[in-house]
Amino acid sequence: MKHIVFLFILLSTVSFAFAQEDTITLGGIFGLSGSAARYGEWGSRGVQIAVEEINQRGGVKGKKLKLYVEDDQSSPAKAISAYQKLSSLHDISFFLTMQSSVALALSPHSNRDKNVQIDFTATTPSYSSPDDFTFRTGVLATQLAEDIARYMYDTRAVTETGCLYIENDYGAGMLEAFKKYYKGKILFEEPFREGESDYRSYLLKLKSRNVRDIWLIGHLREDGVIVRQAYELGMDVRFFTDVYSVEGPDFLDIAGEVAKNIYYVAPTFHGDSAGSRAQHLAKTYRDQFGEEATYLVAQAYDAVYAFMHAIRACDKPSSQCVKDKLYEVEFEGASGRIAFDRNGDTKKELAVKEVLRGSYRSVK
Numbered sequence: 263m264k265h266i267v268f269l270f271i272l273l274s275t276v277s278f279a280f281a282q283e284d285t286i287t288l289g290g291i292f293g294l295s296g297s298a299a300r301y302g303e304w305g306s307r308g309v310q311i312a313v314e315e316i317n318q319r320g321g322v323k324g325k326k327l328k329l330y331v332e333d334d335q336s337s338p339a340k341a342i343s344a345y346q347k348l349s350s351l352h353d354i355s356f357f358l359t360m361q362s363s364v365a366l367a368l369s370p371h372s373n374r375d376k377n378v379q380i381d382f383t384a385t386t387p388s389y390s391s392p393d394d395f396t397f398r399t400g401v402l403a404t405q406l407a408e409d410i411a412r413y414m415y416d417t418r419a420v421t422e423t424g425c426l427y428i429e430n431d432y433g434a435g436m437l438e439a440f441k442k443y444y445k446g447k448i449l450f451e452e453p454f455r456e457g458e459s460d461y462r463s464y465l466l467k468l469k470s471r472n473v474r475d476i477w478l479i480g481h482l483r484e485d486g487v488i489v490r491q492a493y494e495l496g497m498d499v500r501f502f503t504d505v506y507s508v509e510g511p512d513f514l515d516i517a518g519e520v521a522k523n524i525y526y527v528a529p530t531f532h533g534d535s536a537g538s539r540a541q542h543l544a545k546t547y548r549d550q551f552g553e554e555a556t557y558l559v560a561q562a563y564d565a566v567y568a569f570m571h572a573i574r575a576c577d578k579p580s581s582q583c584v585k586d587k588l589y590e591v592e593f594e595g596a597s598g599r600i601a602f603d604r605n606g607d608t609k610k611e612l613a614v615k616e617v618l619r620g621s622y623r624s625v626k
Contacts, residue, residue, distance in 0.1 A: 308562030486516030
């Protein structure tokens with residue numbers, strides 16, 4: 263009997279080891295609950311579509327991708343716990359993350375352990391670091407802030423503004439970048455906490471100083487409330503912001519019909535471009551989820567393909583080799599051209615858009 267048990271354990275161990283060798287594991291640490299849950303939903307769907315596609319085509323060098331996902335609830339502390347769990351239980355060396363605060367919290371761990379990390383939404387410049395194990399497929403705050411600052415001052419002749427921004431690494435990074443490029447005068451700077459529901463005190467300060475143009479950075483739900491409460495206070499203002507702050511149903515569900523005079527910069531996503539990777543993703547996403555894909559879905563999708571290209575270029579998929587090959591990767595993704603600079607950053611084609619009557623449209 264003892265011999266049978268020993269044989270069973272031995273065979274199970276061999277089978278597990280063989281299964282491990284036959285797969286390449288990825289760890290996903292996303293905010294699937296909390297105020298950033300919509301971003302997490304988009305991102306996890308984009309990642310899953312890419313994983314399924316690659317596996318249907320035979321995987322990478324004959325190995326299937328295996329994805330393990332943890333919900334960090336948009337908390338850096340929970341993200342670190344998720345990272346430690348995935349590292350210890352599944353021996354994962356390749357991680358996909360989202361959000362500036364999470365990317366920053368995990369970056370020291372990834373570099374210490376020599377695990378490759380690709381984030382698909384982090385904007386903070388603090389995440390940029392040369393020749394290390396961290397990368398991003400999203401847009402850097404400096405690019406977003408420079409474009410909206412120039413649009414405000416040069417095109418819309420906004421010479422004075424007030425700043426409302428969410429009190430986290432995303433908001434702080436965007437403010438720092440905006441102040442670097444905006445040529446006008448900033449009359450007011452006020453951070454607000456994630457998850458707040460009453461912003462009237464901030465808005466009344468702006469109203470008392472006769473601020474007509476507001477630079478706003480936050481999450482979809484908070485910004486929807488701010489726009490609605492500004493309208494309820496009788497404020498005739500224009501908002502200038504970025505894509506992460508307003509482009510999504512969570513924002514429109516709250517702001518509703520009062521969402522107007524809102525201008526923002528966004529990565530272009532050419533889901534209607536015939537024969538493109540973007541069109542392919544747009545159709546796949548629509549078929550699976552019954553709604554239109556977003557820029558963020560595309561950035562998450564491209565992060566998986568970046569891993570695929572780098573792994574394919576390695577004789578063995580060690581984290582050191584994959585890290586080195588990512589700096590050489592260049593391909594046309596769903597979110598545009600993917601090529602990482604020395605800091606692991608990408609640049610994207612941006613457009614100015616506006617919110618009008620419950621929809622989003624490009625501004626010429």
